[in-house]
Amino acid sequence: MATKVIYFTVGGRPEQAEFRSDSELEDVRECFRAAAEAGPNDILKLYNTKGNIVNISPKLEANRPDSRYKLQVVAATCNGPTASELGFDVNGMERRLEDLERKILVESGETPPLVFEMRKKVESFREKLESVEHLSWLGLFKDISSGTSSPFWNKKGKARKSLEHCKLVHDRFKKMSAVQVTEDVRFHLRKPTFDNWQWDDAEMLLLLQQMYIELELLTKFNIEMPVLQQFLYEVYRHYNQIPFHNFNHAFCVTQMMYGLIWLCEVWEKLSDVEILIMLTSALCHDLDHPGYNNAYQVNARTELALRYNDISPLENHHCAIAFEILEKPDCNIFRNLSVENFKKVREGMIRCILATDMARHNEILGKFKGLIPEFDFSNKEHREQLMMILMKVSDISNEARPMDVAEPWLDCLLKEFFNQSDVEKLEGLPVTPFMDREKVTKPSSQTGFIQFVLLPLFEAAACIFPEMQPHIIQPVRDALQYYKDMQVALEDQNKKTHNDGERNSDGVTLRSPLETEVVVGLANGHKSP
Structure with a gap:
């Protein structure tokens, strides 16, 4: 087997490493660790000439002395040099x-x-x-050199909201809780076009309370107002401060579910218990999300992956946290349900939340499509499948919202994706392709997703609820065209850049590092009216 030579600098001095392409991953890492005189728990970062992080592995591309990689050492504990x-x-x-x-x-x-x-x-x-x-x-206070931990997933509770912040939100929510929501706000809250960005945390808690009131769930299930308020606050407290899968996202998913219930007059087709299940599942569906998806959990062998045997570890965790909250008497909005109804609610919530695992997308959608020709609302299994579909629609419905509401959410999602792929590279884990900042742009991330995931799902749901066609599906089609136009604009700009031979200070043709900024600038001229 041929050997390869890798040229790099560390601490400003030139070094080189030689190893076979079939070498063990740990042997290659140890070679770089020795060259850097790094400790066993220190984090190594390797950069190419473009300044992008590359994976330290046997597959690392060989280079020349004039195109050296740059190796950097970061302390992994609070006793390190940094x-x-x-x-x-x-x-x-x-x-x-x-x-x-x-x-x-x-x-x-x-x-x-x-x-x-x-x-x-x-x-x-x-x-x-x-x-x-x-x-x-x-790298302070985290050890990501081991494959069994996640930067945001440990006993220290990184990415948790501070107690001071939670108290401020709680106190403000309690002061506002008796406020009468205006008719105008109540009207817009029922619409899929609702803009979440103009509301703060305490106000969103108030709007969630309003959803339970408007659907008459308090009276139908004897839910005491203080218990509902404490439940909503505990749910809020258990969402982490991460770019996308945060409390704001949970609010949006719940609001879309609420909007679909009003748009499609779901109460005429499904029972009160089933509506309670769907609304509460939407609110709880991403509880304590660490910001790293199931693929990462499994590949990194995290505590969650080990606990749930690699089977939907995040979704199982979200369910567990939801029922841990509901175990507290002052938070248990289901405490006055009959034993039979509580069993239905628990089974229904688990079913709905587990359905949000995108690894099961084709399975769930395929089964639902098979039911459509003879769908029967009196059939319990048919209703259960429909509830899962509505849950999935609500979960990935951002593109059904106006572009000025939806596009900031895409920015948040890409930020979380890029965070994960950066960590995967640092840890030597398989890099999720659609999360790699060197390969993904806004339009490339959306066109395929809308075309092959969103539209088939939404169109299937519209077979049962035709009201979704103008209010949900058409906006998604408009979003697809928007991102197709953006892709064309980006390709034209890249061709122009390439032809003009524009180069940065290192003599490297400008490409992906500026793509997002270029796309945003060009897209402003392509937005639909």
């Missing part, structure tokens, strides 16, 4: 505090309040450091 440069050692502080606590306990038999206050401050300091995105990206 942390030292910043001037803190939180682990050391915690160890000294523990020693002090033990000493005081031995001498006096009890721990004074002052020590408890000191520990609280240290924990708060660590939480603040971990919540700062750029410190986290430098």
Whole structure:
């Protein structure tokens, strides 16, 4: 087997590594680790001449001395060199505090309040450091050199909302909860065109409360208002601060489900219990999402993947968190249901939330299409399949909204995707193609998805509810044309750039790093009126 030579620099000095293309992954990493004099837990980043991160693996492309890669070392713990440069050692502080606590306990038999206050401050300091995105990206307080952990998925609760923030939202929601929502807002809340971006967290909680009121779920199922409010707040608290799968997304999915219920007058076809299931499932469907999808969970062998045997680990986790919240008496909006109805609700929620795993998309849609010619609302299995379809429609319905509402959501989604692919490269995991920032643009990410996923799903649902045709399907068709026009504009710009031979300071033709900005600028002239 032929060997390959890789030329790179580390700390400004030139190095080279030689290995066979059939070498073990860990051997290749160890070779680079030795060249960088890095510790076993340090993170290695390798950049090509364009400044893009490349994967350290036996498949790494050979290069020449004049096109060296750049190797960078990032500390993986708060005792590493990066942390030292910043001037803190939180682990050391915690160890000294523990020693002090033990000493005081031995001498006096009890721990004074002052020590408890000191520990609280240290924990708060660590939480603040971990919540700062750029410190986290430098590698502080996370170990992503191991394949069993995720940067946002650990006991420290990274990406969690701070207690102070949650308290502010809770207090504001409680003050607003008795406010009468205006008729104008109630009208727009029922529409698929609703704009989520103009509402803050506390206001969205109030609007969710209004949905339960408007559908008369409080009276039909004897849900006490304080219990509903505490349930909504706990759901809010259990959504993480990540780019896309956050509380705002949960609100949008719930609002779209609410809009479909009104648009299609679903109460005439489905029971009150089934409407309760769909609305609550939509609200809970992404609880505690860490920002990394099932493929990552499985490939990285995370705690979730191990717990659920690689079977829909995220969706199973979302369900589990939902019912953990509902186990609390002051949050249990189902506590006055009969045993039979609670069983229906639990089974229905699990079914609906698990249906949001896109790995099951073809299976669920195919089965539903088979039922369409003889669909029967009196058939329990037919209704269950329809509920899953409506759940899926609501979950991926952003493109049915006006473009100025939908497009910011695409930006959020791509940011989360790119975060994941960057981490996959760092960890030496398979890189999800549609998440790779070097290969994906806004139009390329949407045209195929709309054409082959959204439209077939929405059109199937419209066979049962024709009312969806003008309000849901036509906007999605318009969005497809919008992104096709954007793709043409991007290709024309790329051709012009290539022909003009525009180059950056390194002599590299400008391509993907500027594509998003180019597309956004060009797209402004292609938006539908």
